[in-house]
Amino acid sequence: MQFALTHLRSAAVVLGLALLGCSAASANGDVAAGKTVSQTCAACHGADGNSAMPTFPSIAGQSASYLAEQLHAFRDGKRVNAIMGPQAKNLTDAQIADVAAYYAAQTRTVKAPATTDSIPGAHLWKFGGHGNAIAACAACHGPQGEGNQPAGFPALRGLTPQYVIESLMAYRNDQRKTEHASIMVSIASKLTDDDMKDVAQHIATFH
Ligand code: HEC
Ligand code: HEC
Structure with missing residues (x-):
């Protein structure tokens, strides 16, 4: 552990120097x-x-x-x-x-936003659900799924229902173990299969 920490610190120093030398x-x-x-x-x-x-x-x-x-x-x-x-x-x-x-540095484009929305999906997105058990997705991912870069919340606009449902299932099954996954694991573990389909349908309508 001590070794790992020392290692991290020297990596940070190297990185700091690299940044100073390469501001572009x-x-x-x-x-x-x-x-x-x-x-x-x-x-x-x-x-x-x-x-x-x-x-x-x-x-x-x-x-x-x-x-x-x-x-x-x-x-x-x-x-x-x-x-x-x-x-x-x-x-x-x-x-x-x-x-x-x-x-x-590339620009995200949504080629064909879905034209049919899901009313329960839109509600979950904007207001959360299951009493106060699930926070509004929009609070972190933005009203139109644009994400929140400084906070590290990913953009979801342009992601297909297939991929969104697969991702939510993976969080629910604890298969995504990144440093910041725990937020989504606790949210996805409270979502039903129908919640996932509904909210994925709503995400597909974002431009
Ligand atoms: C408190 C903030 C927060 C809330 C509320 C939240 N998310 Fe997330 N979401 C995150 C973070 C942070 C990540 C990235 C986690 C990681 O590293 O895997 C993420 C990742 C995701 C991903 C994976 C994106 C990808 O590109 O693979 C999906 C899908 C997602 N969230 C959907 C939702 C939905 C649907 C809701 C509402 C039911 C919701 N989120 C509510 C913070 C939040
Ligand atoms: C053969 C197809 C294929 C190739 C080539 C490929 N990927 Fe992927 N990538 C995928 C699939 C499928 C997923 C979704 C994985 C999942 O559901 O967890 C993915 C997911 C990702 C994600 C996560 C996106 C998110 O929203 O969370 C990143 C980042 C990524 N790939 C980057 C790369 C990079 C960089 C390369 C090249 C070095 C690359 N991929 C090459 C198929 C591919």
Whole structure:
């Protein structure tokens, strides 16, 4: 433990120096280097991070810190997925920082927002549910699912119902073990299957 802490501190010092020397980089990643790394990701997530396939999430415009945290989790086996896990396996810390910076710098586009809403889904989103047991999703993820970058709450606009339902189930089954997953584990464990479908339908209407 002591060793790990010392290690972390020296990493922080190195990072601090790197930032001083390289103020053009976004956060701690390099967008241009990240573009090169992203070539292996494009087939599934789209060249600019806007995915054309419902089971592959769009990652464009997501905060670099969220993207990096998820990539570390895939690489280290804390977020398990048979397709994505192997993709992250050989990424170095620097490649993760760079590719996260690249996708964070892209613009998220929602090609075809759903035209049918779910009334219970919209209610859950705006006001929460089950008495006061479930907080309003909008409080953290924003009225239109735009997310809250400084707070580290991911954007959800542009995510398909398939992916949203799959993610909520994964939290409920405690299969996403990132540093910040506990918030969603406690929320998702109170959602019924119908709640998940309803709220996913509402998310699909965001522009
Ligand atoms: C063969 C298809 C495929 C490739 C190639 C691929 N991914 Fe993924 N990616 C997926 C799938 C499927 C998921 C959803 C996993 C899940 O449900 O947990 C995912 C999820 C992610 C997530 C989490 C998104 C979120 O909203 O939480 C990130 C970040 C990500 N991928 C980044 C990358 C990067 C960076 C690369 C290239 C180094 C890459 N992916 C290559 C299929 C792929
Ligand atoms: C208190 C703040 C908070 C509230 C309220 C909240 N979330 Fe989240 N949500 C988060 C955080 C933080 C994460 C990222 C957790 C992680 O690292 O896996 C997240 C992640 C997610 C994800 C995964 C996104 C992705 O790209 O994979 C989905 C889907 C989601 N939330 C849906 C919801 C829904 C639906 C509700 C309402 C029922 C809700 N959230 C309420 C904070 C919140």
